[in-house]
Amino acid sequence: MSGGKQRPADWTAGAEAIVYQCCAACGGLQYFHRSFCVSCGAPDPIEKRAGGDGTVYATSLVCRAATPETRAHVPYNIVLVDCAEGFRMMAHGDPDLAIGDRVTARFAQFTGRLVPYFTRKK
Amino acid sequence: MSYITGVGLTAFGKHEGSSSLDLMSKAAELAIADAGLKRAEIDGILCGYSTVAPHIMLATVFAEHFGIRPAYAHAVQVGGATGLAMTMLAHQLVEAGVAKHVLVVGGENRLTGQSRDASILALAQVGHPDYEVPLGPTIPAYYGLVASRYMHEYGVTQQDLAEFAVLMRRHALTHPGAQFHDAITVADVMASKPVALPLKLLDCCPVSDGGAAFVVSREATGEVGVRVRGCAQAHTHQHVTAAPALSELGAEIAIARAKANAGVAISDVRYAAVYDSFTITLAMLLEDLGLAARGEAASRVRSGYFDRDGAMPLNTHGGLLSYGHCGVGGAMAHLAETHLQMTGRAGNRQVRDASIALLHGDGGVLSSHVSMFLERVR
Numbered sequence: 001m002s003g004g005k006q007r008p009a010d011w012t013a014g015a016e017a018i019v020y021q022c023c024a025a026c027g028g029l030q031y032f033h034r035s036f037c038v039s040c041g042a043p044d045p046i047e048k049r050a051g052g053d054g055t056v057y058a059t060s061l062v063c064r065a066a067t068p069e070t071r072a073h074v075p076y077n078i079v080l081v082d083c084a085e086g087f088r089m090m091a092h093g094d095p096d097l098a099i100g101d102r103v104t105a106r107f108a109q110f111t112g113r114l115v116p117y118f119t120r121k122k
Numbered sequence: 123m124s125y126i127t128g129v130g131l132t133a134f135g136k137h138e139g140s141s142s143l144d145l146m147s148k149a150a151e152l153a154i155a156d157a158g159l160k161r162a163e164i165d166g167i168l169c170g171y172s173t174v175a176p177h178i179m180l181a182t183v184f185a186e187h188f189g190i191r192p193a194y195a196h197a198v199q200v201g202g203a204t205g206l207a208m209t210m211l212a213h214q215l216v217e218a219g220v221a222k223h224v225l226v227v228g229g230e231n232r233l234t235g236q237s238r239d240a241s242i243l244a245l246a247q248v249g250h251p252d253y254e255v256p257l258g259p260t261i262p263a264y265y266g267l268v269a270s271r272y273m274h275e276y277g278v279t280q281q282d283l284a285e286f287a288v289l290m291r292r293h294a295l296t297h298p299g300a301q302f303h304d305a306i307t308v309a310d311v312m313a314s315k316p317v318a319l320p321l322k323l324l325d326c327c328p329v330s331d332g333g334a335a336f337v338v339s340r341e342a343t344g345e346v347g348v349r350v351r352g353c354a355q356a357h358t359h360q361h362v363t364a365a366p367a368l369s370e371l372g373a374e375i376a377i378a379r380a381k382a383n384a385g386v387a388i389s390d391v392r393y394a395a396v397y398d399s400f401t402i403t404l405a406m407l408l409e410d411l412g413l414a415a416r417g418e419a420a421s422r423v424r425s426g427y428f429d430r431d432g433a434m435p436l437n438t439h440g441g442l443l444s445y446g447h448c449g450v451g452g453a454m455a456h457l458a459e460t461h462l463q464m465t466g467r468a469g470n471r472q473v474r475d476a477s478i479a480l481l482h483g484d485g486g487v488l489s490s491h492v493s494m495f496l497e498r499v500r
Contacts, residue, residue, distance in 0.1 A: 012252045031363065032253055058274075060266030062258065063316040066242035070258040078263050078318075080271075080363065090254050090363045099274045115257055 007033070008047050011114050016107045018052060018116055020087050021045035031087040052105035054081040054118070056097050057088060069111040076110070079103075081118055091116040124216040126209070126348045126496065127223070127339040128157025131458040133299035134332035134446030138234050142172035143187050145229030145333030149451065150188060153335035158343045159223060161188070166221030167195040168208040170228035170450025173244045174235035184227065194221050201248065201485025202397055204228065205334070205454035206353070206492035212338035213350040222340050228450030229333025241329045248486050250361045259318075262326050262400065264362045264487040266318035269402035273320060275368060276409075280320050282420035283401040284311035287324045287443055289423050290398060293430065294440025296471050301330050301446035311401075325401040330446030334454035336461075346465045346500060351478070352384025353494035362487040372491035373410035373482065380493035386478060388412040391495075393463055393476035394434050395456035397484040398441040407482055408436075411493070435473040438463065453483050457496075464498045 009015035021030050021037075024046055028039030037045050057080040065071045079093040081103060092108060092115050101120050108117035130152025132145060140148075146169065154161060167190065169181045177183050181195040194215060200207045205228055212224035232241055245261045272278060288308055294300035306324060314323040338350070356375035359365045381387065394413055398404035408419040413434060414427075422428060428436035439445045439459035442452050462468040463476035481494045 012256070032250065032361075058267040058271040060259075060263045060270060060321075061316070061319040062260060062263050062266075063319065064260070064262070065258060066239045066246060066260055067258075073258065075316075076258065078257060078259050078267065080267055088363055090250075090257055090259070092257060099270060110256075111258065113256060 008049065011107060011116050014114050016114065018050040018083070018089065018105060020048055020050055020085060022048055029085065029087045031089050048085070050083050050085050053121070054083040054103055056093070056099050056101045056103055056118070057082045058099060059093070059097055061095060073110060079118060089116070091118055093118040094120060124213040124350045125339050125342045126336055126350065126457070126461055127343040128153045128155070128159065128337040129458040129461040130156060130335040131299065131455055132333045134330040134448055134455070135301040136234055137231060137331040140231050140331060142175045142230045142235070143184060145231060145331060145448070145451070146184055146227045146335070147188050149229055149333035149335035150225055150227045153225065153337050157223070157337040157339065159337060161190055164190050164223050164225045164337070165193045166212065166215055166224035167192045168212055168224060168226050169197050170204045170208065171197055171199050172230045173241065173449060174231055200490045202399055202453050203483035203485035203490045203492045204450045205457065206481060206483035206494055207355065209336065209338060209350070209457065210353045210355065210492055210494065213353065216338055216340050224338045225335060226338060227333070227335040228454050230449040230451060231331045232448050233329050233331045235331070238329055248360070250363065254361055254363060262318035262321050265400045265402055266321045267362055268406070268488065269320050272368060272402060272406055276417035278405065278417055278420065280312065281308055283320070283325055283405060284308040285420045285423040286398065286401040286404045287311045289428060290437060290441040290443035293438050294444035297439045297445060300440045300444055301328055302444045321400055321402065327399050327442035327447040330448040330452065332446060332448035332451050334451040334458050336454070336457060342499070344465070346498060348461055348464050349497045349499050351386060351495040351497040352380055353492065354379030354383050356491045357489065360486055360489050365488065371410060371488050373407050373484065373488070376491035376493040377411050377482070380495060384495040386495045388480070390478050391434070391480045393460060393473060393479040394436045395460045395479060395481040396436060397453055397456070397482055398437060398443050399447065399484070401443070403484060404441070406488070407484060411480065411482055430471060430473055438468065438471045438473065457481055460496060464496060
């Protein structure tokens, strides 16, 4: 973190939020948090909270997990979602989601922690 | 100029009681003997990594264990692309005059040295520690995501992917060192247990023990020389979340650079050795490299194009899918087999003409790519 600014909590820190960053200099978007813009290198991209809407880009239903904790959840659907704001993220989703589905995020418990979980938009 | 002067490859499968260093040593000894050299003539060592026995200085650990005091040595880590990345570096070291004979070695007791869960867990860590790994993905899930998208965009089916598993198994049946020797059908692949859909068990390479090694030298040491004609890399991302569009992946970039570097066209290629961690990996890479049109690799498998006696023999040892995958040594087996084919020593697997070969490796989730052309010279 740079400039002593408070980083808003998101699901990776246990809060019910999806946060991304937007560069004030070039307008570049990024999902993985950094203290600089990965497109142009400018410092301190602006933290923004995503609305949770998106479109399914890819899915994989995990049926064979590698730990006792994750095995308790099989099958679980790993999805890549293109969020409405213009960045891509990995999350969980309904098992029957298909590529191109319009989805919206809620949050679910997985191995004792909070994860984003997408359901088909009604 | 540089030559692959010797190759060594152990059987893959279970090597009960063998350590990673044991398997590396066995392969290294075979490669040095194959090159007609003595250990003392090796003045450079490049080695991969072992997930079973991680070490911050594996090359010198190996050098001491094996009994070599090289002028140049370090490890290289590029996931599944490590073997070809090391070969590319060895080629450049030899060309630059840094070393005369570079030993490239990888080996791991990945199957018997740790549980299968431990292997899967170790490999899943190529994912992003904050934004991916907490979601419980596995390596098959990362590739399952890519597969779902590829199938969606290009109309590829699960039956299409199954063809690659069947082809690799058919090739493995003719190699005594392969991990699997039972024939399989498309129906077997379709009926195999779901792992990370659309990928099923037989779409995935196994976990193996094994080792592989090469010697890369300034001059040919045998009658038939296998020369590194040209090579190149491309690295577009690490994590699948950050991967570019399917049409902009690194294989296409690496092969374009390698073609320019080698002055070779795909139409010149007579033998192909392509990374096949999953059926989808092989299908995509064949199409990215230009060995099949987009969405048409499976129909080329069905028509026999990639068979031993086909127009473009592919991974005639059985590939990662059926010869096996012991980590870094896994994809090195592709080069060992290519060398045997190019030097006319592949026995019952021998192809008609392997005068120019294309090799391609992929590390991470289609993250790191190395393309290489080898050429036979007399």
